[in-house]
Amino acid sequence: MAIKIYGSFRSPFAMAAGLAVYEKDQEFELVTMNMKSPEYMNNFNPFGKIPSYQDEEIILFESKAIMRYVATKFEGQGTPLLGSTVHEQALCNQWLEVHSHSFTPLIMDIFRTIFRNPEQPDASVLKPALEAFEKVLDIYEARLSASKYLAGDSYTLADVAHTPFFYMFNALADEGSQKILTSRKHVYAWIHDISSRSAWKKLTDRPDNTYYKRS
Ligand SMILES: N[C@@H](CCC(=O)N[C@@H](CS)C(=O)NCC(=O)O)C(=O)O
Incomplete structure:
Protein backbone atom coordinates (compact mmCIF):
# COMPACT_ATOMS: atom_id res chain seq x y z
CA MET A 1 0.00 0.00 0.00
CA THR A 79 18.31 12.02 4.14
CA PRO A 80 19.32 10.65 7.56
CA LEU A 81 16.99 12.54 9.91
CA LEU A 82 17.69 11.18 13.39
CA GLY A 83 21.12 12.74 14.00
CA SER A 84 24.48 11.23 13.04
CA THR A 85 25.82 10.76 16.59
CA VAL A 86 24.27 9.92 19.96
CA HIS A 87 24.85 13.55 20.90
CA GLU A 88 22.94 14.81 17.84
CA GLN A 89 20.15 12.30 18.42
CA ALA A 90 19.71 13.64 21.96
CA LEU A 91 19.69 17.24 20.76
CA CYS A 92 17.28 16.40 17.95
CA ASN A 93 14.88 15.03 20.56
CA GLN A 94 15.45 18.01 22.81
CA TRP A 95 14.57 20.50 20.04
CA LEU A 96 11.54 18.46 19.02
CA GLU A 97 10.34 18.89 22.61
CA VAL A 98 11.11 22.61 22.42
CA HIS A 99 9.05 22.73 19.23
CA SER A 100 6.09 21.08 20.96
CA HIS A 101 6.17 22.96 24.23
CA SER A 102 7.77 26.38 23.65
CA PHE A 103 7.60 27.18 19.92
CA THR A 104 4.27 25.80 18.69
CA PRO A 105 1.94 27.22 21.36
CA LEU A 106 3.23 30.75 20.73
CA ILE A 107 3.33 30.68 16.93
CA MET A 108 -0.12 29.05 16.83
CA ASP A 109 -1.41 31.94 19.01
CA ILE A 110 -0.08 34.34 16.38
CA PHE A 111 -1.72 32.37 13.55
CA ARG A 112 -5.06 32.19 15.38
CA THR A 113 -4.98 35.95 15.97
CA ILE A 114 -4.34 36.61 12.28
CA PHE A 115 -6.97 34.06 11.17
CA ARG A 116 -9.60 35.81 13.32
CA ASN A 117 -9.17 39.00 11.30
CA PRO A 118 -6.65 38.61 8.46
CA GLU A 119 -7.09 42.18 7.15
CA GLN A 120 -6.57 43.81 10.51
CA PRO A 121 -5.47 41.46 13.28
CA ASP A 122 -6.21 42.76 16.78
CA ALA A 123 -2.95 44.55 17.70
CA SER A 124 -3.72 44.31 21.42
CA VAL A 125 -3.51 40.52 21.10
CA LEU A 126 -0.95 40.25 18.31
CA LYS A 127 1.70 42.52 19.84
CA PRO A 128 2.11 40.60 23.12
CA ALA A 129 1.96 37.31 21.19
CA LEU A 130 4.82 38.46 18.94
CA GLU A 131 6.80 39.71 21.94
CA ALA A 132 6.45 36.37 23.71
CA PHE A 133 7.51 34.57 20.54
CA GLU A 134 10.55 36.87 20.19
CA LYS A 135 11.86 35.68 23.56
CA VAL A 136 11.78 32.12 22.25
CA LEU A 137 13.43 33.21 19.00
CA ASP A 138 16.27 34.74 21.01
CA ILE A 139 17.01 31.27 22.35
CA TYR A 140 16.99 29.90 18.80
CA GLU A 141 19.32 32.72 17.71
CA ALA A 142 21.80 31.78 20.43
CA ARG A 143 21.61 28.10 19.50
CA LEU A 144 21.95 28.73 15.76
CA SER A 145 24.91 31.04 16.25
CA ALA A 146 26.73 27.97 17.62
CA SER A 147 25.54 25.30 15.17
CA LYS A 148 24.23 25.16 11.63
CA TYR A 149 21.12 23.13 12.54
CA LEU A 150 19.24 22.69 15.78
CA ALA A 151 20.82 19.34 16.62
CA GLY A 152 24.32 20.24 15.37
CA ASP A 153 25.97 19.89 11.96
CA SER A 154 23.27 17.60 10.59
CA TYR A 155 19.80 18.45 9.35
CA THR A 156 17.36 16.41 11.44
CA LEU A 157 13.68 15.99 12.29
CA ALA A 158 14.03 18.99 14.60
CA ASP A 159 14.51 21.17 11.51
CA VAL A 160 11.81 19.31 9.56
CA ALA A 161 9.25 20.04 12.29
CA HIS A 162 9.86 23.81 12.17
CA THR A 163 9.94 24.37 8.39
CA PRO A 164 6.18 24.57 7.68
CA PHE A 165 5.58 26.99 10.54
CA PHE A 166 7.96 29.57 9.05
CA TYR A 167 6.34 29.06 5.67
CA MET A 168 2.95 29.86 7.21
CA PHE A 169 4.38 32.79 9.13
CA ASN A 170 5.86 34.19 5.93
CA ALA A 171 2.51 33.91 4.18
CA LEU A 172 0.32 35.25 6.99
CA ALA A 173 2.30 37.88 8.90
CA ASP A 174 2.69 41.45 7.63
CA GLU A 175 6.03 43.05 6.86
CA GLY A 176 6.39 44.58 10.31
CA SER A 177 5.87 41.23 12.01
CA GLN A 178 8.34 39.53 9.62
CA LYS A 179 11.09 41.62 11.20
CA ILE A 180 11.13 39.34 14.22
CA LEU A 181 12.67 36.75 11.88
CA THR A 182 14.69 38.91 9.50
CA SER A 183 16.37 40.79 12.37
CA ARG A 184 17.79 37.57 13.83
CA LYS A 185 20.69 36.81 11.54
CA HIS A 186 21.25 33.16 12.43
CA VAL A 187 17.57 32.28 12.65
CA TYR A 188 16.97 33.92 9.29
CA ALA A 189 19.89 32.11 7.61
CA TRP A 190 18.65 28.81 9.07
CA ILE A 191 15.10 29.40 7.80
CA HIS A 192 16.51 30.17 4.37
CA ASP A 193 18.59 26.99 4.42
CA ILE A 194 15.84 24.61 5.56
CA SER A 195 13.32 26.21 3.19
CA SER A 196 15.64 25.80 0.19
CA ARG A 197 15.78 22.02 0.36
CA SER A 198 14.51 20.09 -2.65
CA ALA A 199 12.13 17.96 -0.55
CA TRP A 200 10.47 21.09 0.80
CA LYS A 201 10.23 22.62 -2.68
CA LYS A 202 8.73 19.38 -3.97
CA LEU A 203 6.12 19.46 -1.19
CA THR A 204 5.14 23.09 -1.63
CA ASP A 205 5.01 22.73 -5.43
CA ARG A 206 2.36 20.00 -5.19
CA PRO A 207 -0.90 21.02 -6.85
CA ASP A 208 -2.81 20.10 -3.68
CA ASN A 209 -0.81 22.70 -1.72
CA THR A 210 -3.19 25.57 -2.34
CA TYR A 211 -2.59 27.51 0.89
CA TYR A 212 -0.04 30.02 2.14
CA LYS A 213 1.38 30.73 -1.31
CA ARG A 214 2.99 34.12 -0.61
CA SER A 215 6.78 33.95 -1.01
N1 LIG B 1 0.15 17.38 18.30
C1 LIG B 1 -0.57 17.19 17.07
C2 LIG B 1 -1.25 18.51 16.69
C3 LIG B 1 -2.19 18.32 15.52
C4 LIG B 1 -3.13 19.50 15.37
O1 LIG B 1 -3.36 20.29 16.32
N2 LIG B 1 -3.69 19.62 14.17
C5 LIG B 1 -4.66 20.66 13.95
C6 LIG B 1 -4.52 21.22 12.55
S1 LIG B 1 -3.10 22.27 12.44
C7 LIG B 1 -6.05 20.06 14.07
O2 LIG B 1 -6.28 18.94 13.65
N3 LIG B 1 -6.97 20.81 14.64
C8 LIG B 1 -8.35 20.40 14.74
C9 LIG B 1 -8.85 20.41 16.14
O3 LIG B 1 -8.05 20.63 17.07
O4 LIG B 1 -10.04 20.22 16.30
C10 LIG B 1 0.39 16.72 15.97
O5 LIG B 1 1.58 17.04 16.06
O6 LIG B 1 -0.05 16.00 15.04
Missing part, protein backbone atom coordinates in the same frame (compact mmCIF):
# COMPACT_ATOMS: atom_id res chain seq x y z
CA ALA A 2 1.24 3.47 -0.85
CA ILE A 3 1.78 5.81 2.08
CA LYS A 4 -1.27 7.93 2.85
CA ILE A 5 -1.29 11.08 4.91
CA TYR A 6 -4.73 12.11 6.11
CA GLY A 7 -5.01 15.84 6.46
CA SER A 8 -4.55 19.02 4.53
CA PHE A 9 -1.68 21.30 3.63
CA ARG A 10 -3.53 23.94 5.62
CA SER A 11 -1.98 22.18 8.65
CA PRO A 12 1.74 22.73 9.37
CA PHE A 13 1.74 19.43 11.27
CA ALA A 14 0.52 17.58 8.16
CA MET A 15 3.11 19.39 6.05
CA ALA A 16 5.88 18.33 8.45
CA ALA A 17 4.79 14.68 8.17
CA GLY A 18 4.80 15.00 4.36
CA LEU A 19 8.23 16.64 4.41
CA ALA A 20 9.69 13.76 6.43
CA VAL A 21 8.29 11.30 3.85
CA TYR A 22 9.84 13.28 0.98
CA GLU A 23 13.19 13.63 2.76
CA LYS A 24 13.25 9.83 2.83
CA ASP A 25 12.63 9.71 -0.94
CA GLN A 26 9.17 8.18 -0.50
CA GLU A 27 5.90 9.25 -2.08
CA PHE A 28 2.54 9.72 -0.41
CA GLU A 29 -1.08 10.37 -1.21
CA LEU A 30 -2.77 13.21 0.68
CA VAL A 31 -6.27 12.14 1.71
CA THR A 32 -8.74 14.78 2.83
CA MET A 33 -11.43 13.60 5.21
CA ASN A 34 -13.70 15.26 7.74
CA MET A 35 -11.49 14.92 10.84
CA LYS A 36 -14.52 14.94 13.14
CA SER A 37 -16.38 12.21 11.22
CA PRO A 38 -16.89 8.84 12.95
CA GLU A 39 -15.02 7.19 10.06
CA TYR A 40 -11.93 9.32 10.63
CA MET A 41 -12.06 9.24 14.43
CA ASN A 42 -12.69 5.49 14.58
CA ASN A 43 -9.99 4.57 12.09
CA PHE A 44 -7.33 7.26 12.01
CA ASN A 45 -7.27 9.54 15.05
CA PRO A 46 -9.70 9.30 17.98
CA PHE A 47 -8.75 12.87 18.94
CA GLY A 48 -10.16 14.20 15.65
CA LYS A 49 -6.96 15.98 14.62
CA ILE A 50 -4.77 15.91 11.54
CA PRO A 51 -2.44 14.48 10.39
CA SER A 52 -2.77 10.73 10.49
CA TYR A 53 -0.52 8.32 8.56
CA GLN A 54 -1.13 4.93 7.02
CA ASP A 55 1.07 2.38 5.29
CA GLU A 56 0.85 -1.38 4.90
CA GLU A 57 1.99 -1.91 8.49
CA ILE A 58 0.60 0.83 10.67
CA ILE A 59 -1.84 3.66 11.22
CA LEU A 60 -0.33 6.46 13.30
CA PHE A 61 -1.35 9.89 14.55
CA GLU A 62 0.73 12.72 16.11
CA SER A 63 3.05 14.31 13.58
CA LYS A 64 6.26 13.73 15.55
CA ALA A 65 5.47 10.04 16.05
CA ILE A 66 4.85 9.84 12.29
CA MET A 67 8.12 11.64 11.48
CA ARG A 68 10.14 9.42 13.83
CA TYR A 69 8.56 6.28 12.41
CA VAL A 70 9.26 7.34 8.81
CA ALA A 71 12.84 8.35 9.68
CA THR A 72 13.44 4.96 11.31
CA LYS A 73 11.59 2.76 8.83
CA PHE A 74 13.43 4.24 5.83
CA GLU A 75 16.71 4.67 7.67
CA GLY A 76 18.95 3.69 4.76
CA GLN A 77 17.12 5.86 2.23
CA GLY A 78 17.08 9.57 1.51
Whole structure:
Protein backbone atom coordinates (compact mmCIF):
# COMPACT_ATOMS: atom_id res chain seq x y z
CA MET A 1 0.00 0.00 0.00
CA ALA A 2 1.24 3.47 -0.85
CA ILE A 3 1.78 5.81 2.08
CA LYS A 4 -1.27 7.93 2.85
CA ILE A 5 -1.29 11.08 4.91
CA TYR A 6 -4.73 12.11 6.11
CA GLY A 7 -5.01 15.84 6.46
CA SER A 8 -4.55 19.02 4.53
CA PHE A 9 -1.68 21.30 3.63
CA ARG A 10 -3.53 23.94 5.62
CA SER A 11 -1.98 22.18 8.65
CA PRO A 12 1.74 22.73 9.37
CA PHE A 13 1.74 19.43 11.27
CA ALA A 14 0.52 17.58 8.16
CA MET A 15 3.11 19.39 6.05
CA ALA A 16 5.88 18.33 8.45
CA ALA A 17 4.79 14.68 8.17
CA GLY A 18 4.80 15.00 4.36
CA LEU A 19 8.23 16.64 4.41
CA ALA A 20 9.69 13.76 6.43
CA VAL A 21 8.29 11.30 3.85
CA TYR A 22 9.84 13.28 0.98
CA GLU A 23 13.19 13.63 2.76
CA LYS A 24 13.25 9.83 2.83
CA ASP A 25 12.63 9.71 -0.94
CA GLN A 26 9.17 8.18 -0.50
CA GLU A 27 5.90 9.25 -2.08
CA PHE A 28 2.54 9.72 -0.41
CA GLU A 29 -1.08 10.37 -1.21
CA LEU A 30 -2.77 13.21 0.68
CA VAL A 31 -6.27 12.14 1.71
CA THR A 32 -8.74 14.78 2.83
CA MET A 33 -11.43 13.60 5.21
CA ASN A 34 -13.70 15.26 7.74
CA MET A 35 -11.49 14.92 10.84
CA LYS A 36 -14.52 14.94 13.14
CA SER A 37 -16.38 12.21 11.22
CA PRO A 38 -16.89 8.84 12.95
CA GLU A 39 -15.02 7.19 10.06
CA TYR A 40 -11.93 9.32 10.63
CA MET A 41 -12.06 9.24 14.43
CA ASN A 42 -12.69 5.49 14.58
CA ASN A 43 -9.99 4.57 12.09
CA PHE A 44 -7.33 7.26 12.01
CA ASN A 45 -7.27 9.54 15.05
CA PRO A 46 -9.70 9.30 17.98
CA PHE A 47 -8.75 12.87 18.94
CA GLY A 48 -10.16 14.20 15.65
CA LYS A 49 -6.96 15.98 14.62
CA ILE A 50 -4.77 15.91 11.54
CA PRO A 51 -2.44 14.48 10.39
CA SER A 52 -2.77 10.73 10.49
CA TYR A 53 -0.52 8.32 8.56
CA GLN A 54 -1.13 4.93 7.02
CA ASP A 55 1.07 2.38 5.29
CA GLU A 56 0.85 -1.38 4.90
CA GLU A 57 1.99 -1.91 8.49
CA ILE A 58 0.60 0.83 10.67
CA ILE A 59 -1.84 3.66 11.22
CA LEU A 60 -0.33 6.46 13.30
CA PHE A 61 -1.35 9.89 14.55
CA GLU A 62 0.73 12.72 16.11
CA SER A 63 3.05 14.31 13.58
CA LYS A 64 6.26 13.73 15.55
CA ALA A 65 5.47 10.04 16.05
CA ILE A 66 4.85 9.84 12.29
CA MET A 67 8.12 11.64 11.48
CA ARG A 68 10.14 9.42 13.83
CA TYR A 69 8.56 6.28 12.41
CA VAL A 70 9.26 7.34 8.81
CA ALA A 71 12.84 8.35 9.68
CA THR A 72 13.44 4.96 11.31
CA LYS A 73 11.59 2.76 8.83
CA PHE A 74 13.43 4.24 5.83
CA GLU A 75 16.71 4.67 7.67
CA GLY A 76 18.95 3.69 4.76
CA GLN A 77 17.12 5.86 2.23
CA GLY A 78 17.08 9.57 1.51
CA THR A 79 18.31 12.02 4.14
CA PRO A 80 19.32 10.65 7.56
CA LEU A 81 16.99 12.54 9.91
CA LEU A 82 17.69 11.18 13.39
CA GLY A 83 21.12 12.74 14.00
CA SER A 84 24.48 11.23 13.04
CA THR A 85 25.82 10.76 16.59
CA VAL A 86 24.27 9.92 19.96
CA HIS A 87 24.85 13.55 20.90
CA GLU A 88 22.94 14.81 17.84
CA GLN A 89 20.15 12.30 18.42
CA ALA A 90 19.71 13.64 21.96
CA LEU A 91 19.69 17.24 20.76
CA CYS A 92 17.28 16.40 17.95
CA ASN A 93 14.88 15.03 20.56
CA GLN A 94 15.45 18.01 22.81
CA TRP A 95 14.57 20.50 20.04
CA LEU A 96 11.54 18.46 19.02
CA GLU A 97 10.34 18.89 22.61
CA VAL A 98 11.11 22.61 22.42
CA HIS A 99 9.05 22.73 19.23
CA SER A 100 6.09 21.08 20.96
CA HIS A 101 6.17 22.96 24.23
CA SER A 102 7.77 26.38 23.65
CA PHE A 103 7.60 27.18 19.92
CA THR A 104 4.27 25.80 18.69
CA PRO A 105 1.94 27.22 21.36
CA LEU A 106 3.23 30.75 20.73
CA ILE A 107 3.33 30.68 16.93
CA MET A 108 -0.12 29.05 16.83
CA ASP A 109 -1.41 31.94 19.01
CA ILE A 110 -0.08 34.34 16.38
CA PHE A 111 -1.72 32.37 13.55
CA ARG A 112 -5.06 32.19 15.38
CA THR A 113 -4.98 35.95 15.97
CA ILE A 114 -4.34 36.61 12.28
CA PHE A 115 -6.97 34.06 11.17
CA ARG A 116 -9.60 35.81 13.32
CA ASN A 117 -9.17 39.00 11.30
CA PRO A 118 -6.65 38.61 8.46
CA GLU A 119 -7.09 42.18 7.15
CA GLN A 120 -6.57 43.81 10.51
CA PRO A 121 -5.47 41.46 13.28
CA ASP A 122 -6.21 42.76 16.78
CA ALA A 123 -2.95 44.55 17.70
CA SER A 124 -3.72 44.31 21.42
CA VAL A 125 -3.51 40.52 21.10
CA LEU A 126 -0.95 40.25 18.31
CA LYS A 127 1.70 42.52 19.84
CA PRO A 128 2.11 40.60 23.12
CA ALA A 129 1.96 37.31 21.19
CA LEU A 130 4.82 38.46 18.94
CA GLU A 131 6.80 39.71 21.94
CA ALA A 132 6.45 36.37 23.71
CA PHE A 133 7.51 34.57 20.54
CA GLU A 134 10.55 36.87 20.19
CA LYS A 135 11.86 35.68 23.56
CA VAL A 136 11.78 32.12 22.25
CA LEU A 137 13.43 33.21 19.00
CA ASP A 138 16.27 34.74 21.01
CA ILE A 139 17.01 31.27 22.35
CA TYR A 140 16.99 29.90 18.80
CA GLU A 141 19.32 32.72 17.71
CA ALA A 142 21.80 31.78 20.43
CA ARG A 143 21.61 28.10 19.50
CA LEU A 144 21.95 28.73 15.76
CA SER A 145 24.91 31.04 16.25
CA ALA A 146 26.73 27.97 17.62
CA SER A 147 25.54 25.30 15.17
CA LYS A 148 24.23 25.16 11.63
CA TYR A 149 21.12 23.13 12.54
CA LEU A 150 19.24 22.69 15.78
CA ALA A 151 20.82 19.34 16.62
CA GLY A 152 24.32 20.24 15.37
CA ASP A 153 25.97 19.89 11.96
CA SER A 154 23.27 17.60 10.59
CA TYR A 155 19.80 18.45 9.35
CA THR A 156 17.36 16.41 11.44
CA LEU A 157 13.68 15.99 12.29
CA ALA A 158 14.03 18.99 14.60
CA ASP A 159 14.51 21.17 11.51
CA VAL A 160 11.81 19.31 9.56
CA ALA A 161 9.25 20.04 12.29
CA HIS A 162 9.86 23.81 12.17
CA THR A 163 9.94 24.37 8.39
CA PRO A 164 6.18 24.57 7.68
CA PHE A 165 5.58 26.99 10.54
CA PHE A 166 7.96 29.57 9.05
CA TYR A 167 6.34 29.06 5.67
CA MET A 168 2.95 29.86 7.21
CA PHE A 169 4.38 32.79 9.13
CA ASN A 170 5.86 34.19 5.93
CA ALA A 171 2.51 33.91 4.18
CA LEU A 172 0.32 35.25 6.99
CA ALA A 173 2.30 37.88 8.90
CA ASP A 174 2.69 41.45 7.63
CA GLU A 175 6.03 43.05 6.86
CA GLY A 176 6.39 44.58 10.31
CA SER A 177 5.87 41.23 12.01
CA GLN A 178 8.34 39.53 9.62
CA LYS A 179 11.09 41.62 11.20
CA ILE A 180 11.13 39.34 14.22
CA LEU A 181 12.67 36.75 11.88
CA THR A 182 14.69 38.91 9.50
CA SER A 183 16.37 40.79 12.37
CA ARG A 184 17.79 37.57 13.83
CA LYS A 185 20.69 36.81 11.54
CA HIS A 186 21.25 33.16 12.43
CA VAL A 187 17.57 32.28 12.65
CA TYR A 188 16.97 33.92 9.29
CA ALA A 189 19.89 32.11 7.61
CA TRP A 190 18.65 28.81 9.07
CA ILE A 191 15.10 29.40 7.80
CA HIS A 192 16.51 30.17 4.37
CA ASP A 193 18.59 26.99 4.42
CA ILE A 194 15.84 24.61 5.56
CA SER A 195 13.32 26.21 3.19
CA SER A 196 15.64 25.80 0.19
CA ARG A 197 15.78 22.02 0.36
CA SER A 198 14.51 20.09 -2.65
CA ALA A 199 12.13 17.96 -0.55
CA TRP A 200 10.47 21.09 0.80
CA LYS A 201 10.23 22.62 -2.68
CA LYS A 202 8.73 19.38 -3.97
CA LEU A 203 6.12 19.46 -1.19
CA THR A 204 5.14 23.09 -1.63
CA ASP A 205 5.01 22.73 -5.43
CA ARG A 206 2.36 20.00 -5.19
CA PRO A 207 -0.90 21.02 -6.85
CA ASP A 208 -2.81 20.10 -3.68
CA ASN A 209 -0.81 22.70 -1.72
CA THR A 210 -3.19 25.57 -2.34
CA TYR A 211 -2.59 27.51 0.89
CA TYR A 212 -0.04 30.02 2.14
CA LYS A 213 1.38 30.73 -1.31
CA ARG A 214 2.99 34.12 -0.61
CA SER A 215 6.78 33.95 -1.01
N1 LIG B 1 0.15 17.38 18.30
C1 LIG B 1 -0.57 17.19 17.07
C2 LIG B 1 -1.25 18.51 16.69
C3 LIG B 1 -2.19 18.32 15.52
C4 LIG B 1 -3.13 19.50 15.37
O1 LIG B 1 -3.36 20.29 16.32
N2 LIG B 1 -3.69 19.62 14.17
C5 LIG B 1 -4.66 20.66 13.95
C6 LIG B 1 -4.52 21.22 12.55
S1 LIG B 1 -3.10 22.27 12.44
C7 LIG B 1 -6.05 20.06 14.07
O2 LIG B 1 -6.28 18.94 13.65
N3 LIG B 1 -6.97 20.81 14.64
C8 LIG B 1 -8.35 20.40 14.74
C9 LIG B 1 -8.85 20.41 16.14
O3 LIG B 1 -8.05 20.63 17.07
O4 LIG B 1 -10.04 20.22 16.30
C10 LIG B 1 0.39 16.72 15.97
O5 LIG B 1 1.58 17.04 16.06
O6 LIG B 1 -0.05 16.00 15.04
